Amino acid sequence: MSKLKNIRRDPPTKHQEAQLVAWLNEWALYLELYAIDAATREKEGWAGTAPVDVIPAAGQIRLFPPVSTALRSRPVYVAVLQSEHDNCFLVAPYGRFAIPATPGELSTGRECAAVRVLCLWNARALPADVLRSTWLVDDMTSLELSEAIAVHRNLKKGTGLPEGLGLRIGPPLSHPADPRQIYINREDAFWDAVLSETCNLPRGLSLTYLPWLEEPRDRREMRIAAEEGAVYAVAKRFSVDNSDAVIVVSFDDEDRTCRFRVQTAEDEPCAELDACRIETPGGEVCTIEDCRAAMKADHLREGFCITDLAGRTLVLHPLN
Amino acid sequence: MAKAQIQNWFEWKRQCALALCSPCTRHVLRQFAHARFRYYVAKYLHRTNLRNPAVISVEDRQAWHLFESHLELKTTRRGKAYKNWLLSRANEDEEGAIQALESGASLIVRDVVREFMRKEISPPRTMSLSRPLNDDFARPMTMADLLPGEIDPTSKVEMREYSELAGGHAGDAFDDMKRREKIAVFCRSMGISLAHHVVAEITGCRKSSLSNSYRDAITRIASHIQHKYVKEDSESVKTLTLMTVQIVKEKVVAWAKLEKSCARLFKVAE
Numbered sequence: 280m281s282k283l284k285n286i287r288r289d290p291p292t293k294h295q296e297a298q299l300v301a302w303l304n305e306w307a308l309y310l311e312l313y314a315i316d317a318a319t320r321e322k323e324g325w326a327g328t329a330p331v332d333v334i335p336a337a338g339q340i341r342l343f344p345p346v347s348t349a350l351r352s353r354p355v356y357v358a359v360l361q362s363e364h365d366n367c368f369l370v371a372p373y374g375r376f377a378i379p380a381t382p383g384e385l386s387t388g389r390e391c392a393a394v395r396v397l398c399l400w401n402a403r404a405l406p407a408d409v410l411r412s413t414w415l416v417d418d419m420t421s422l423e424l425s426e427a428i429a430v431h432r433n434l435k436k437g438t439g440l441p442e443g444l445g446l447r448i449g450p451p452l453s454h455p456a457d458p459r460q461i462y463i464n465r466e467d468a469f470w471d472a473v474l475s476e477t478c479n480l481p482r483g484l485s486l487t488y489l490p491w492l493e494e495p496r497d498r499r500e501m502r503i504a505a506e507e508g509a510v511y512a513v514a515k516r517f518s519v520d521n522s523d524a525v526i527v528v529s530f531d532d533e534d535r536t537c538r539f540r541v542q543t544a545e546d547e548p549c550a551e552l553d554a555c556r557i558e559t560p561g562g563e564v565c566t567i568e569d570c571r572a573a574m575k576a577d578h579l580r581e582g583f584c585i586t587d588l589a590g591r592t593l594v595l596h597p598l599n
Numbered sequence: 600m601a602k603a604q605i606q607n608w609f610e611w612k613r614q615c616a617l618a619l620c621s622p623c624t625r626h627v628l629r630q631f632a633h634a635r636f637r638y639y640v641a642k643y644l645h646r647t648n649l650r651n652p653a654v655i656s657v658e659d660r661q662a663w664h665l666f667e668s669h670l671e672l673k674t675t676r677r678g679k680a681y682k683n684w685l686l687s688r689a690n691e692d693e694e695g696a697i698q699a700l701e702s703g704a705s706l707i708v709r710d711v712v713r714e715f716m717r718k719e720i721s722p723p724r725t726m727s728l729s730r731p732l733n734d735d736f737a738r739p740m741t742m743a744d745l746l747p748g749e750i751d752p753t754s755k756v757e758m759r760e761y762s763e764l765a766g767g768h769a770g771d772a773f774d775d776m777k778r779r780e781k782i783a784v785f786c787r788s789m790g791i792s793l794a795h796h797v798v799a800e801i802t803g804c805r806k807s808s809l810s811n812s813y814r815d816a817i818t819r820i821a822s823h824i825q826h827k828y829v830k831e832d833s834e835s836v837k838t839l840t841l842m843t844v845q846i847v848k849e850k851v852v853a854w855a856k857l858e859k860s861c862a863r864l865f866k867v868a869e
Contacts, residue, residue, distance in 0.1 A: 283828060283835035286758060287751035299746055305717055310790075312713050315642040330683070340672070342680045345688050345703065353706055354670060354684045375710070377717065392714055393670045393681070414680040417672045450746055455845040457745045461790035464852055468789070468865050471856070554613075588613055 295450035302378040302449065306458055309375070331558060331584045335368055335410035337361045338424045340394060340417045347476035355473060356393050358419060360428055363404045370410070371402040371427065372470060379449035380459050385430045386447040387423060399431040400463070401470050409477050487583055487595045489515055489528060489537065489576075513599070519585075520594040524551045526585075530576060537579055539572040552585065555593070559583050601697040605689060608700055612682045617663060631701070632666040633659035635708040643716065655720065665711045666704070681707070761839055768839075769846035772820045776851075779804060782864075783813035785855045788848045789868040797863050820844055 330344055339359040345351040357370040374396040379386050383400025394417075419427070430448060432438050440448070452459050514529040527540045539557065543549045548570040555567050563578040567585075574583075585593045607624040614620050617628060640655050657665070670681035685707070689700035730742050750758055776784070779802050786793055786809070793813070794806040802809060824840045855861040 283764075283831045283839060284757040284760070285754075285832075285835065286761070286838055287754045288748035289751055291746040291748045295746060299742070303742070305713075308713055308716055311643055311646055312639060312709055312716075315639060315646070315709075330687075342684060345684055351688060351703070353710075354681050377714070389672075391670065391672045392710065394672060414677070414683055416677055416680045451749060452745075453747060453841070453845070454745045455841055455848055458790075459745075460788060460845075460848070464789050465868050467852075468856075468868060472865070588609065 291450065294446060298378055299450045302376065302380050303458060305376050305378060306462060330414060330586060331411060332413065332415045333411075335359055335407050335413075337368070338419045338421070339415055340373075340419060341370075341410060341413040342416050343413050343473070343477065346412075347473070349469060349472040349476055354393065356416065357413075358394075358397055358424075358427060359410065360402065360424070360431065366407045367404040368407060368410055369402055369431075370405050371397055371399050371431070372466075374398045374466070379447070380462055381449040381452045383430070383434050384449045385427060385444070388447075397427055397430075398466065399427060400434060401466060402431055403470065403474060405474070405477075412477075487517065487585075487597075489530075489579055489583075516598040517595040518598055519552070520596070522551055522593070524549045525598070526552075526595065535576045536573050537576050539567065539574075541567060541570045552587075552593075554588060556586050557583055558586055604697045605700065608686060608689075612686055615676070615679070617667060629659040629663045631704065632708060633657075633662040635705050636662040636665070636712055639709050639712040640716075643712070655716070657715075662708075662711075665715060666708055669707060669711045669714065761842055765839055765842035765846055768820070768824060768843045769850060772816075772823070772843065772847050773850045773854075775819070776816055776847075777812070778802075779809065780812045780816040781851050781854060782861070783809045784816055784848060784851045785861065785864065787813055788852055789864070791864060791867050795867055797867050801860050801863065816847075817844060820847060 337359055341357055341359060343350045343355040356373040360369040360371060363369050373394045374384060377395055379396050381400065385397045385399060387395055387397055389395055426444060429441055433440050514527050517526040519526060523543060524541050525544055527542060529538050531538060541549045541552045550570055552567050557565050557572055557574060559578050563574060565572050565574050587593060607627045610620050610624045611617055611628060617625055636657060672678040685703050688703045689696040782802050783793060786798055791798065793809040799805060820843055821840050824843060825836060828836050
């Protein structure tokens with residue numbers, strides 16, 4: 280009796296054949312160009328401090344900073360798909376090519392080369408605080424997000440695809456000698472390296488906190504009432520790495536606003552940080568102009584950071 | 600001079616668009632993009648012996664435009680966040696800053712050239728589905744074999760049975776593999792040349808020995824399955840063989856992730 284039963288297959292479609300040929304041509308082009316200049320692949324160098332941007336949420340498109348070897352080798356864009364347990368988010372990276380390689384890759388319809396193809400097969404869970412150290416670039420439409428989730432769910436559970444999506448995913452992959460296997464293995468290893476490097480990043484060190492804002496308002500006011508002098512009346516001073524500037528933050532109780540002054544050690548106005556941005560995890564932003572800035576105290580409760588024109592976070596040290 | 604070059608880039612970021620920058624900055628950055636663009640095109644033409652290169656010339660303004668717009672999602676500050684990625688590579692006060700920044704810009708230009716080539720020219724060796732593949736399995740194969748077609752839903756039960764059989768055979772085959780064979784299979788799975796010096800250092804073998812190791816491993820799998828299912832039809836045996844080899848390759852890659860001696864090979868891959 281036969282041990283192996285016949286497998287019946289539908290012939291591949293013309294669309295799938297055309298997709299495969301187009302992808303293989305792009306892959307051949309990529310290999311030729313990549314082989315040209317090994318020295319260009321990445322340069323070891325200054326890594327800097329990770330930025331702090333708005334808190335992550337499903338539907339965002341974010342860009343990783345070049346703070347590690349893998350992340351310096353190319354810009355890495357990801358789509359935030361959904362929140363997961365343990366304060367994590369399921370994210371999927373965008374691919375390098377214009378054509379989806381496999382059924383796990385979705386052509387997004389966007390024109391920008393960075394975000395044309397979404398690699399749902401390579402989706403991983405990332406801690407929220409790692410994602411916060413990435414730049415928010417754009418938001419997906421609700422349709423984009425639902426389509427991405429549908430493809431991911433189909434990969435994991437075989438739930439099927441909504442009509443029309445079948446033409447926007449890549450052709451099936453099964454042969455062990457298919458060059459797409461090499462591509463998949465390489466991208467999988469690359470993303471492993473990204474996660475390994477980013478999850479070791481120091482997190483939260485970029486944020487500066489104002490102690491008199493950390494306590495809940497009612498407890499703070501009770502404590503203040505019991506004291507002879509209002510603690511919050513003492514302005515907080517911070518030095519700035521690689522700069523002569525001193526940042527002085529004072530609290531105006533009348534309108535509950537924190538006022539920033541940038542000055543020298545001799546208390547003279549200092550314009551060195553003009554055009555830098557004060558940013559909070561909640562997404563509030565204000566720009567330092569003429570040595571000054573102001574922000575509502577409530578926005579600063581979870582801390583703030585100051586970024587320069589290049590998007591680098593300045594390192595502050597409390598002086599009092 | 601390096602500091603002045605860095606300042607060109609920072610001015611570009613501050614002004615958001617090159618057209619708003621000083622004439623000096625416009626000139627310097629356009630020349631940079633143009634020079635890198637021509638470099639990659641020339642190298643590609645040399646490697647591929649492509650004729651009629653005149654079709655692949657662009658002016659400096661166009662080279663810069665292609666570079667500036669390649670990763671621009673939107674014309675907003677957020678949509679141009681790739682500039683953050685680029686300029687964050689360089690601490691302008693440190694030595695080597697301009698090199699770090701320009702290496703990042705070169706990575707982008709290389710992708711710009713790839714995209715340009717993809718749209719504008721036909722590759723010298725255009726793929727077709729009738730093109731023969733490297734024959735790993737002692738049977739003639741073409742690109743068409745890469746697309747066997749979707750499995751008929753009525754065959755899904757059979758497919759599961761094949762998967763179970765293949766999984767069992769793959770487990771046995773993996774256990775029988777020598778370390779040299781595993782590394783050879785891993786290299787082929789990652790597209791790493793068996794002639795790479797790192798491969799030679801790790802295995803102590805030359806390319807020819809490793810090629811033989813790869814072929815021995817794959818042939819052993821195919822022969823075992825052919826012998827075990829000698830009475831089955833050739834298409835079914837081929838399907839089972841391919842599935843088994845695929846699972847073996849996946850096991851090898853998983854093994855390599857844990858094998859300390861293979862850590863260097865992952866860096867070679869990219």
